[in-house]
Amino acid sequence: MEEFKKAVERNIAEYGFPVALDEKTGAMQWVDMRKLELSYLICIDNIAPFFEGMREGKLLTTKCKKCGELFFPPQKDCPNCRVSEMEWVELKKEGVLETLTVVFVRPPSFAMHDPYTVAIAKLDDGVKITAWLRGDPRKVKPGQRVRVEISRRKEGYLMYELVPIEG
Amino acid sequence: MAVAIIGVGHTKFGNRRDVNVPELAWEAMKQAFDSANVEQKDVDFFVVGTAGLWSSEAAVPPLMAEYAKLGVGSMRVEAACATGSAAIRVGYTAIESGEADVVLVLGVEKMQESTNPTVIEIIGRFGSYFWEFENFGLTFPAYYALHATAYMAKYGATEEDFARVAVKNHYYGAKNPNAQFQKEITLETALNSPYIAWPFKLYDCSPITDGAAAVVLASEEKVKEWGIEEKVWILSQGVGTGTANLSKRESFTSLKSAAFAAELAYKKAGIDIDAPYKQLDGANVHDCFTAAEIIAYEDLRFAKRGEGVELIRNEQTYIGGRIPVNLDGGLKAKGHPIGATGVSQAVEAYKQLLSKAEAGRQAEIKNGRWLTHNVGGTGHYSYVTIYSLEKR
Structure with missing residues (x-):
């Protein structure tokens, strides 16, 4: 890739255009000069108590006051009752591991992390949660009891993760 | 109004840095027009399936209106990896409703305009x-x-079982001149490849691919008017949608949306839901990953729950088995240019049913019906389509 970039720079100077030959096909490529950086603004205002809860080490979610359905991830509206009267309830931070994977080939935006384990657990309250799993993935399998812990990640912000319960 | 595929086009899949987006699309479109024996002026509407973002050109329908001289209405559709089937659905329903008589459906993707890490980030x-x-x-x-982990835990499947799917699909990919990988592999090669996302290794994964495929769809009326003999009917299509979050799903050993789509398609086609494979000659299933093919066997009811793995262990999805699957190499070996895949499956259904597939990968056509299963995301969008030599 570095060599490719150097070839482009050289070609701009010597040939007059940002071009390079594709290694496999030998076909000439125009190497795009325009880069796009994507970073979204995502509204969390209507589920702000979820983040407030995490600050206190709690896992909160929404429950419809009318029909009683528990939603996780939390959501503003109940589609069953078509009302937005939700109460915030605290989830028990324990459950059972349903499945897991270890992500070796990571997206570039996760390059600062070592290979990580992503798991889905069913909490004792009945809802499922997707999160990273702490520890050696070879020592766990579906059916393992896990708990939810909230801690600071490498990037510095708070997030929930799953931790196997010993014994 | 019955709808038929009257012409098909398919480019070589793989690294196609030898052409740009419209040049690649035109390769497939030209073949489709030629094989259908239609002119651009005969087309009432055209649909383009492309997921994009990794490639430079976003406004592909106008680009092709310009490049290929098409002056009629168009639509770009996206349904992740089921984009191609979503494009076919738009064309199929446009004709079925009487809005159009002849529709060109194009699926095109140039994923290799971006680097692999960028594509991994986007997908x-x-x-x-x-x-x-x-x-x-x-x-x-x-x-x-x-899903693979959950399937292994519940039914005792192994990484070796998954590798068997890769071996089969490379075996047939080697016989398909349009496939990205035209090389057979051994079980050892697959098992010794590096982990991508445990339990998946490199050979469990479909590649990053450039490619295009196109079909010309026509109404029953046009088929009669033009006296078209070489055609394949769209017998039925079922569509399902899954939740965005996997944590909202009951099971990880099935894609509910795919099972739902299959049931709809079978019912509309009058196919026995308990043993559909007896009324089909073969299928193309969405093997973006090896385990996905095994789960597809079960969602499509080719095998009972938990017994899909037995089909691959016993080579029942090779030619001569219970139902041959992915005789073009599947996504695994043929390649998976996101927007083109569903259209490529339709091209394969046409070739198989009309016995035009290459030597060594042609199924025996007895029932005159072929199924395609195209999944976007992880069961986020599912399309099951049944193609037939006879109309309903």
């Missing part, structure tokens, strides 16, 4: 962005690996 975002990608960095192999 990881095809689930729930905030609750899965933003904080937990799920990748596309990882979403399916979560």
